[in-house]
Amino acid sequence: MDEMADNPDQAPTAAPEQSDAALADAARDGDERAFEELFVRHRRRVALIASRFFRQRQQIEEVVQESFTKAFLALGEFSNRQDASFAAWLARIAFNACYDELRRQKRRPESTLSDVTEEDAARLRERLHADGMASAGDAESVAVSRDLAAKLLARLSPEDRLVLVMLDAEGMSAAEIAGLLGWSVSKVKVRAHRARASLRRVLGKFL
């Protein structure tokens, strides 16, 4: 979670010496430049979290907007818990925004397994028999693999997908996930076990 700390390559707009907590306090009291500074510091991390779940620029942008809007309106809650890191608090909001977007997407599915063409299925079988999804090919091949992987993951429930991405793509531990989502560690483990079983079933259809 330390990677969420300030990004030195991005020039802050105001008061660079101030801590996140101080800026959050100032923003809560109506200092708009303080919130802009927080945005500049953390926008990249929030966009990266969103990109773990969504590939289209518009979707990533929506999640970033939603996360910062929620954060701004909930600054009072953060100020009441000064012991927490602003970055971790914001990451929690961002993951929850992703989860909400996944649920919305599930209600209006645009790419499900039914969208997996014969060509996709043949490519997937080939990859599975070659024992892996990792694509070391050219950019186009990587994009095709990414597209296919996204189609297959769309078959999972939002909860399953959330936990798997946090475990496998973000490399978080069950305790970290539990802390971020406000779940118990055992709930995270049970959910991860079920999610892996679901993914095995999806992949098993192509073996």
Add this chain to the structure above:
Amino acid sequence: MAGEKRDAERGARLDRIGRELVRASTGDEREAEAVARSPFLYAKIRTGVEAERRRREEGEGWFALFAVAWRAVPALALVAVLALALFLSAGAGEMTTAGLGDEALLGARDGDIEQVVFASAHTPSSDDVLTTIIGGDEKEGAR
């Protein structure tokens, strides 16, 4: 035994492929970078914040209205109960004084009608008188 081992191996293989699948599904970091550096992103966030504030204020307005209405419910209920009690007590009093006899039907002030009705009820009609006379004549004739 061999089947179980084969299933376990197959499961482990699918889990490994699944992990790779999840990693492969994530978006391009360059895309995230481009979004983060989008020039109008902060302006859009400010607009979103203002819209959300307005929405909440409107929601609070409705909520306040409902709260006032909710507080008014007991007072309105009390008024309704009192009105009902008043209505019932007035109706019951009228029933008691009027009673269910002739007076209730005819009214206390309609003395003339009452007399006529009672007169018509107790006075013999001309047919009765005629029948009585004829009956008396027949009896005397029979003697």
